[in-house]
Amino acid sequence: MKTGGKLLVVDHSAVTGSGTEHSQELHRIDAEYVKAELKGKGYKLLKESNLLANPNDNRMGSPFSKDLRRKTDRFVMLFEKK
Numbered sequence: 001m002k003t004g005g006k007l008l009v010v011d012h013s014a015v016t017g018s019g020t021e022h023s024q025e026l027h028r029i030d031a032e033y034v035k036a037e038l039k040g041k042g043y044k045l046l047k048e049s050n051l052l053a054n055p056n057d058n059r060m061g062s063p064f065s066k067d068l069r070r071k072t073d074r075f076v077m078l079f080e081k082k
Helices: 031-040
Strands: 006-012 043-049 074-081
Touching: 006 031, 031 043, 031 074
Parallel strands: none
Antiparallel strands: 006 074, 043 074
16 A cells, blocks of 8 residues: 555454454454554554444454344544555
């Protein structure tokens, strides 16, 4: 990506501190891991939103299960390439 390019990340939240541990099985990722990984690759976090947050989600179920579909705790982050 060119300098100044924007990257929008929207994903299902995993348990804080779990990194990528649940990314294959549960299709979830730790938001703090995403921030650190992208910052390490030359991106600057511009904005975050809790628009899709759901505090009632325990972050341990698959977003594809019927019970959780469209009800998961998700994060939204906007990054810019330095």
